[in-house]
Amino acid sequence: MKGDGALEVVRAPNLEKALLLLSDGRPWRLLAGGTHALDDLGARATHVLSLQSLRPELRFVFVDAHRFRAGALATLRDLATSAGVREKLPLLSSAARAQATLAIQHRATLCGTLVEGLGAVPAALYALDATFDVRSSLGSRPGQTVVTARRPGPSELLTHVHIAIPDGRARQVFAAAPEGVSVAGVLVKARRRPLAARLFAASEKARPLRLLRTEQAMALGRGGWANAITKDLDPLVPARRALAVTAAVAQHLSEALASMR
Numbered sequence: 001m002k003g004d005g006a007l008e009v010v011r012a013p014n015l016e017k018a019l020l021l022l023s024d025g026r027p028w029r030l031l032a033g034g035t036h037a038l039d040d041l042g043a044r045a046t047h048v049l050s051l052q053s054l055r056p057e058l059r060f061v062f063v064d065a066h067r068f069r070a071g072a073l074a075t076l077r078d079l080a081t082s083a084g085v086r087e088k089l090p091l092l093s094s095a096a097r098a099q100a101t102l103a104i105q106h107r108a109t110l111c112g113t114l115v116e117g118l119g120a121v122p123a124a125l126y127a128l129d130a131t132f133d134v135r136s137s138l139g140s141r142p143g144q145t146v147v148t149a150r151r152p153g154p155s156e157l158l159t160h161v162h163i164a165i166p167d168g169r170a171r172q173v174f175a176a177a178p179e180g181v182s183v184a185g186v187l188v189k190a191r192r193r194p195l196a197a198r199l200f201a202a203s204e205k206a207r208p209l210r211l212l213r214t215e216q217a218m219a220l221g222r223g224g225w226a227n228a229i230t231k232d233l234d235p236l237v238p239a240r241r242a243l244a245v246t247a248a249v250a251q252h253l254s255e256a257l258a259s260m261r
């Protein structure tokens, strides 16, 4: 322990010990990849818990025909370069590449990015209806959906992310549009059923929002859903750029739809 006000950085030897430290009442700040947290520690942080020593437990990506499972410390680069992710979850693979520069991809972690909540990867996780496990020394909250879960509390850690691989009828779409806007979605067209779309957009400055009007317009099968996209994206896009962003997203969605026929 350091003197008053000095910064103490602790590396937990394993997950159980990390959870115990987090419950000891001290104001811990977590450091995963550190790309945001280091920037944000501020003068008042005195207790920093580095998660890097948990990499043997929490840095992995597993994909099979039915599910994706990854540890909190998998990096964006791990996601971008995993052959399994590229094959089964191309949406997540594209989002990881689009989220940040190569240098940041190598450091930034899956759960650090999820907690920050900005950009392409959170949008992809929302579109894929990902769930995650939250643990504390008191127990776990498994299978929290990203859309409804509250942010982790001060003594909690996100430990794993799970995704059910969309079935063969689903088309995964990802569009990187102007103004740093990313649109991520899953489109499903079953015989004699309306198209089901699950679409989210996010930007470098905004958390994911669901494109409900666009989903409805696509389900109704009417062309010209540019209007719906423009309205949905309004909170993310400055009015003067709305046309360019809408056009890019509309083109991408049209191409995805055409490829499903």
Ligand SMILES: Cc1cc2nc3c(=O)[nH]c(=O)nc-3n(C[C@H](O)[C@H](O)[C@H](O)COP(=O)(O)OP(=O)(O)OC[C@H]3O[C@@H](n4cnc5c(N)ncnc54)[C@H](O)[C@@H]3O)c2cc1C
Pocket: 029, 030, 031, 032, 033, 034, 035, 036, 037, 038, 039, 072, 099, 100, 101, 104, 107, 108, 109, 110, 111, 112, 113, 114, 115, 116, 118, 119, 152, 156, 157, 158, 159, 204
């Ligand atoms: C120079 C620079 C450039 C950047 N460029 C980009 C960019 O291009 N695109 C972009 O999207 N972002 C960028 N960022 C922001 C940042 O890189 C992202 O938000 C990043 O994804 C955070 O991941 P991390 O693993 O580094 O998290 P950290 O910075 O270590 O932590 C981020 C937050 O998440 C919490 N946290 C981390 N892991 C867990 C866990 N397992 N359980 C609970 N809480 C946790 C931490 O307490 C902290 O509040 C940049 C940052 C910097 C400094």
